[in-house]
Amino acid sequence: MPPAPAVIDAEVWPGVARPPAGMKAQVAGRAADALFRAAVRRLPLRVEYPDGTVLGAGGAEEPVMTMVRPADFAVRIGDNGLIGLGESFMAGDWEAPDLAGVLEVFASSVDTLIPVPLQKLRSLYLPRAPRQERNTEQNTRGNISRHYDLSNELFANFLDSTMSYSAALFPASAGQLAEAGWDALAGAQQAKIDRLLDKAGVGEGTRLLEIGTGWGELALRAAARGATVHTVTLSSEQQALAQQRIAEAGFSGQVTVGLQDYRAVEGEYDAVVSVEMIEAVGYDYWPVYFQTIDRVLAPGGKVAIQAITMPHGRMLATRNAYTWVHKYIFPGGFLPSVRAIESVTEQHTTLRVRERRGMGDHYAATLRLWEERFLQRGQEVRELGFDEVFRRMWLFYLCYSRAGFQSGYLDVQQIVLDRREAQL
Known part of the structure; x- marks a missing residue:
């Protein structure tokens, strides 16, 4: 547990330095x-x-x-x-x-x-949420930067060697997940990615669009299958490290990493994959997110997304709320429900949900390992210039998230969509 801060800088942490008065x-x-x-x-x-x-x-x-x-x-x-x-x-x-x-x-x-x-x-x-945090094309870059451009070194201190920042898929039953150790995490992250690529039909010659690059692991594994990948991010830090990793692996000729809003993507793709990106889109922009995918997907193409979800009733009740996570971690973010994804795609696109798998217990295990690693690397995080208030904030974020999955309040789904006509 990071120690309580002795002195809090009111310019850096105005909402924390002093309790409300009056x-x-x-x-x-x-x-x-x-x-x-x-x-x-x-x-x-x-x-x-x-x-x-x-x-x-x-x-x-x-x-x-x-x-x-x-x-x-x-x-x-x-x-x-x-x-x-x-x-x-x-x-x-x-x-x-x-x-x-x-x-x-x-x-x-x-x-x-x-x-x-x-x-x-x-x-x-x-x-209420500040207007400047709505995910318009003008605001989204700033919202993403506030989280993902903190420092690649910060994320490297608690992520595994794949630099994957999303739920892993462990080869374990629910009862065994509590015992999953750090050594299993990289393989579980690759298993998660491989399942998504399989479901999207990614192989030799596939033209793949990835919305939300992360630090490049999915693009690397798709390129190793022989796919040509266009992956987009709004984080300059992520773009730089992803390009470095791709070049070191010898896939620069197959993968382009664009610093680009998903709405600006052009071209035609045989498959679209997006891992825990919809959470950053915002409630008002889910139709255009799926319309973009629909627009660029080639005939016969498939879509595979991984999405953190919440119950539909809670989603409706909180869609205008401004939370601690918005203020300190993910400005402009909002979690969909499965029903919302189905409804938006049915009303605004030709895409239909064909298959989904819930794996919230796997996310709880992933977050537990990140939390343990973050606490172990406390000195390294401090040396990067992050103070005790930040360290307590980040720990609260990891534990807050894990609590959501352990309680069943949150889930994470791998969802497959395509345009197949309904079978009679």
């Missing part, structure tokens, strides 16, 4: 404290306060949340809801030896943490 914040904090204490009393959790108070329905074996500055925690929650939960952890207002375990308890109870009458009022006081 009468309004104090009133909201008292209300939030009462709601939080009432909620945790029925959860399988132990919340320990400095005065010795212990709340929660859990026993000694349940995850522990230790309050360091409960008053600061309360005003942050009262002022900013779940954004305040993350910011209070970044500030060191609370600790948890098993952070993912604590967050999993909250994720499992997300629909009941706040009384239903108050849930209906959330839109009146919680923040």
Whole structure:
């Protein structure tokens, strides 16, 4: 666990350096404290306060949340809801030896943490997404850059040798995934990629479009099959490293890496593959994302995407929400439901979903390994210039994500689409 920051730079971390102040914040904090204490009393959790108070329905074996500055925690929650939960952890207002375990308890109870009458009022006081974070062609480059251009070295410190930043597919049953170790991760990432390439029919002579390059592993494996690959990204850092890896592997003649918005892609392709890119598209732009794929896909072509998904009802309820993840990790992002993908493609394209496989438990295992590696590489991350607030933020992000998959609140799907007519 990264230590609590001794001093927080208010210019770098304006939402974290100081808790909200003023009468309004104090009133909201008292209300939030009462709601939080009432909620945790029925959860399988132990919340320990400095005065010795212990709340929660859990026993000694349940995850522990230790309050360091409960008053600061309360005003942050009262002022900013779940954004305040993350910011209070970044500030060191609370600790948890098993952070993912604590967050999993909250994720499992997300629909009941706040009384239903108050849930209906959330839109009146919680923040809305800034207009500059909508994924227009003008804004998207900046949104992507804020995450993926942080530093290739940062990502290399917790990703495996394939530099794959998406769910792996382990050769293990659900019961064995908890035992999956670091040595299995690179092979599991390649297995994930190979399954997508197989489903898209990628082989010798295939003209492949990849939307979302990452650091080039999928393009490399497709080129090794004999495909010609055009892959696009909006991250200059990713483009540079992907081009380097492709050149070192001897595939520069088969692969082009474009610094390009997916909407600007031209040409015709036998297959389109996109791994965990739709999450960055934004709710309003899903039709144009799939219309672009439909436009460039050759007759008889296939599409294989990997997408993080959420339940349809939660998707509808949160599509206008501005969350901690938006503010600190993925500006402009939003997770689709499977039903939304099916609906958008049916209404706006000639594409149809033909096959899908859920593998959320594999993502939980992937995130566990990233989290362990990130914590092991704490000194290396610090030497790159990332402070303790950043390190706590990144840990919260990894654990927050893992909790979503462990609780079943999130899933990840490999989805195959094509234009085949429905069979009579």
